[in-house]
Amino acid sequence: MLISMTGFGKATLELENKKVSIEIKSLNSKQLDINTRIPNLYKEKDLVLRNEIKNQLERGKVELSVFIESVGTDKETKINKPIVEAYYQQLSELSSELGIPMDKEPILQTIVKLPDALKTEHQELDEEEWNQIFAGFKSAVADLNSFRKQEGEALQVDIFERIANIEKLLKEVPQYEAKRIETVKTRINDNLKDFVEKQNVDKNRFEQEIIYYLEKLDITEEKVRLENHCKYFIETANNGKSIGKKLGFIAQEIGREINTLGSKANDSDIQKIVIQMKDELEKIKEQLLNVL
Incomplete structure (x- = not known):
């Protein structure tokens, strides 16, 4: 989950x-x-x-x-009486010496503004x-x-739906494969036909080279791995905890197989499918950034 x-x-x-x-x-x-x-x-x-x-x-x-x-x-402010009394005593003496009458109320207001006239006592944690x-x-x-967990459930529904879309798109690939191989073979034959005849190339050897080349373009292995990665992604998501990073790694492997499928395809119809797969995968990766 x-x-x-x-x-x-x-x-x-x-x-x-x-x-x-x-x-x-x-x-x-x-x-x-x-x-x-x-x-x-x-x-x-x-x-x-x-x-x-x-x-x-x-x-x-x-x-x-x-x-x-x-x-x-969490803190209590109190008047620092000894300091205030000392200030008042000094001001009273100064008032007498200078012959200036001292108004008690304004004097007290002034004293409490002087340094250390107030003290702060912090409460202890209970x-x-x-x-x-x-x-x-x-x-x-x-x-x-x-x-x-609620947000995770919503993410899971969306991500699983997109994995299912990738699997569904993968199943559409085989219908284009036979035509794809034949198209590639015809293109090679047409491009090299004149060269083969003029150079007196061994046609049997030439046919073997074409088969070897077509095998290099075979995408069966990529399809199998992509299907397995999708299944592993679902299994991991259903049976793990704190698996966001792991799912991110699996998503990278899914992306690698999709990219290889696209690079080998040499077919416009399969390329369209690959683009749709990439779109779904990018949305999955964005969602995985928020998965624990």
Whole structure:
């Protein structure tokens, strides 16, 4: 069963004093590429999240975002009383020395803007809260995997249909083969007839050379290999996991046989079939870029 690399998952948690939204999405990529956007409070768990993504998703360009809506925040700002008191004492002394009246309210507003008047205290990560968030994260990943499977089923239907089209086109080739061989043989005979007669060439030997040449143009082997590659492609897709790259290699082999078939054909009708095969194969390759 094919699995797509494209997917999206989401989970929302209502905790004691905050609402946490977790979103994770993935796109196709040759390797696993992870980008996380999480609040500072949970930064220490970044590696844990990445390892879980690696185990569950295997490959793709993955973006994880964690958003928090809360009454408080992961950091709390407080007035640094000793510093504020020291500032106020110095300003009071300066006011007396200079004989300038000091308005208390504007002075306090000014003091809190001075360096170190405010201090920020970071909250510690609560393990019980983290466990709930991690469970929500795994739920979002499960949703993403479910999405990937649905997308994979759609990809499989399309790809299998195109493989079937290639097999169907391959079955149309034999009807043109007898005419093709006869056309090539006639062309050779016509082109070399005068030369053979004038040069007194051994006609039996000449006939053997023509047969040898026609054997070089035989496409039976290519047809058999192409048919086998198509069957192997379907078997691999039905019985494997994380097989996007392997299917890509098989598609290359299918393409190689189609190209050889075209180069040997020397027949316009078979060439038309080959072009249709190539068109189907290119669409298969495009779809395989998104298969896990």
